[in-house]
Amino acid sequence: MLLKVSDLTKEYKRGGKSFAALNNVNFTAKTGEFISIVGCSGSGKSTLLSIIAGLQTPTDGEVFIESQPLSGLTDKEISLIRSTKIGYIPQGQSLLSNLTVIDNVCLPYVFTHNADDVKKRASDLIMQLGIGELSNCYPNSLSGGERRRAVIARALINSPKIILADEPTSDLDRKNTKEVIEIFKKIAVQGTAVIMVTHENDTQSYSDFVYELSEGTLREVFGNKLKL
Amino acid sequence: MKELGSADLAVKNLKRKPFRTAGLIILVGILSFVLFGGTILAVNLRNGLNSIKSRFGADLMIVPLGANSDMENILIKGEPNYFYFDKELANGIAQIQGVEKASSQFFLTSTSQDCCDIPVQFIGFDPNTDFTVQPWIKNIYEGNVSDGALIVGNDITVEDGEKLKFFDKTYPVAAKLEETGTGIDQTVFANMTTLKNLFYAAKEKGFSFTENIDPDNMVSTVLVKVAPGFEADEVIHNIRANIDGLQVIKTKNMMTDISENLGAFIWFLYIFAAMLLLIVLIVLSVVFSITVNERKKELSVIRALGASKRYVLSVIFKEALIVSISGGLAGTILSSILIFPFSTYISDSIGLPYLQPGVGTVILILAASLLISIAVGPAAAINSAVKISKSETYLTMREEE
Numbered sequence A: 001m002l003l004k005v006s007d008l009t010k011e012y013k014r015g016g017k018s019f020a021a022l023n024n025v026n027f028t029a030k031t032g033e034f035i036s037i038v039g040c041s042g043s044g045k046s047t048l049l050s051i052i053a054g055l056q057t058p059t060d061g062e063v064f065i066e067s068q069p070l071s072g073l074t075d076k077e078i079s080l081i082r083s084t085k086i087g088y089i090p091q092g093q094s095l096l097s098n099l100t101v102i103d104n105v106c107l108p109y110v111f112t113h114n115a116d117d118v119k120k121r122a123s124d125l126i127m128q129l130g131i132g133e134l135s136n137c138y139p140n141s142l143s144g145g146e147r148r149r150a151v152i153a154r155a156l157i158n159s160p161k162i163i164l165a166d167e168p169t170s171d172l173d174r175k176n177t178k179e180v181i182e183i184f185k186k187i188a189v190q191g192t193a194v195i196m197v198t199h200e201n202d203t204q205s206y207s208d209f210v211y212e213l214s215e216g217t218l219r220e221v222f223g224n225k226l227k228l
Numbered sequence B: 001m002k003e004l005g006s007a008d009l010a011v012k013n014l015k016r017k018p019f020r021t022a023g024l025i026i027l028v029g030i031l032s033f034v035l036f037g038g039t040i041l042a043v044n045l046r047n048g049l050n051s052i053k054s055r056f057g058a059d060l061m062i063v064p065l066g067a068n069s070d071m072e073n074i075l076i077k078g079e080p081n082y083f084y085f086d087k088e089l090a091n092g093i094a095q096i097q098g099v100e101k102a103s104s105q106f107f108l109t110s111t112s113q114d115c116c117d118i119p120v121q122f123i124g125f126d127p128n129t130d131f132t133v134q135p136w137i138k139n140i141y142e143g144n145v146s147d148g149a150l151i152v153g154n155d156i157t158v159e160d161g162e163k164l165k166f167f168d169k170t171y172p173v174a175a176k177l178e179e180t181g182t183g184i185d186q187t188v189f190a191n192m193t194t195l196k197n198l199f200y201a202a203k204e205k206g207f208s209f210t211e212n213i214d215p216d217n218m219v220s221t222v223l224v225k226v227a228p229g230f231e232a233d234e235v236i237h238n239i240r241a242n243i244d245g246l247q248v249i250k251t252k253n254m255m256t257d258i259s260e261n262l263g264a265f266i267w268f269l270y271i272f273a274a275m276l277l278l279i280v281l282i283v284l285s286v287v288f289s290i291t292v293n294e295r296k297k298e299l300s301v302i303r304a305l306g307a308s309k310r311y312v313l314s315v316i317f318k319e320a321l322i323v324s325i326s327g328g329l330a331g332t333i334l335s336s337i338l339i340f341p342f343s344t345y346i347s348d349s350i351g352l353p354y355l356q357p358g359v360g361t362v363i364l365i366l367a368a369s370l371l372i373s374i375a376v377g378p379a380a381a382i383n384s385a386v387k388i389s390k391s392e393t394y395l396t397m398r399e400e401e
């Protein structure tokens, strides 16, 4: 199993009282699957993704990536898994403003490698995502849709097995939303698990599975079992 | 873009906020300037005081009434001067109870006019009774100082070979004294015979100060060594009881004055430096923690893309280090540029004995003040680093916090 989330619970403290942002969450993802997690604001979507990526530790439960439990690993080991196996698309604008598009795209690679090896691949990705001419521009001069594409290219640079996308279409118009979704669809088909979090509901048409997250509880609302 | 080490990112971050960065660097610069410059200053002054203590073999100095500050200025600041009193008064001093040794000296000054090479203080000593100048000269000069020969202080440059010209006559320079950081460095010593020659040469040139002065019957000061078993104050009392119209300077008091001045100065300096250190630490840690807060989002993005906590921390520490190293170096270099070439000017304007320590000591002070200034950066960043490594909350990528 590529990804297994097992009995995940995360409690936060607020004003002295603790509450569960995630409550006993279970799901799995296989290579090639496109999974949507729908939920309204505050339902725990970002919390779930950051725990899967090992950025936060769960209060209870376990995340397995390729059967490897994350608990018990050092920060360095988890960081390595995150950089090699996961492409994370954070919520909101997440390009570094003092780096050009191509340098932003190379970022996940150059923490550990020499960037010269990856420039060609970064250019190719940027081309494929249709922003080839913006390669050397700074993020400030890009539109919302163009930034999204740059961030997607960045998430793909290390050829990850899992893409975690946190509301990647939230600030896009309908045309751009459709295009971005199609990119994800293509990425999934090429052999990556895409887990996309969104608060929009019309995700059934392109998802293999749709889950709904509501006040920390995950529930499957659609499963295209035929695809399995 | 080569491999994006944490240092590259640190540099990029610092460059993006040039004014803030420059401000922090200047702050650390001021600190290291004060630490290095101040310590060097303090050490030089203390050094000067020690040298003066070991040089002045006399317990008491007897001068004409009102000439006490002139005497101090000659010895401490190197301001040439002269004053005289009747030799007859001086002769009685050696017989006063409690006086072990007494030796008179005769003062003269040269001018910067074209008759003389340089303006200096002349001190003529009596080779028969002298107990202060000759023992010291022995360190550097074998045998007695012959008639006509000059022993010059360390600051006096002898350009024309081994000779100096005063009142249109040249005199051989027999030796140069070691540096003392006091007025003695600008003084020329000679025996009384030579001094008389100098005096008459000056008189011949028509210098007005020679009027009414007879070097055979007048002296400028009498130096006294107190006999064992006597208190200096006792002897002063005895002198005052026997002789009128003279002023007795207690060398120790003069030293104590200097010591007190110096002690207060050094104390002030250290308090100032400590306060500055504290202020710089506080300002830096506040600014660093604001910076880290501002960049929470960006740091969390980097984390999400695979950077370890260690990487993020090293970005923070390297930024701090770059700031403190640049500031530390700049401040130290600036204060070296100001202190070393202008040491004469500084010593003149402070008016205290000032003597540069050896290279080893300077290097030690340099290393210590650099180390402290450089440590300030990382020390100020600890707070932010701890905050970051403890919290995982910022990794939730909330847009605003």
Ligand SMILES: Nc1ncnc2c1ncn2[C@@H]1O[C@H](COP(=O)(O)OP(=O)(O)OP(=O)(O)O)[C@@H](O)[C@H]1O
Pocket: A012, A013, A014, A021, A039, A040, A041, A042, A043, A044, A045, A046, A047, A048, A091, A199, B392, B393, B394, B396
């Ligand atoms: N570090 C934290 N400390 C305390 N509470 C938190 C923390 N992070 C998130 N929360 C709370 O946990 C709940 C889930 O937050 P989360 O960010 O996962 O929601 P979300 O579904 O991503 O919301 P959105 O759609 O607005 O992004 C919210 O009520 C949020 O306020």
Ligand SMILES: [Mg+2]
Pocket: A045, A046, A047, A091, A166
């Ligand atoms: Mg969210």
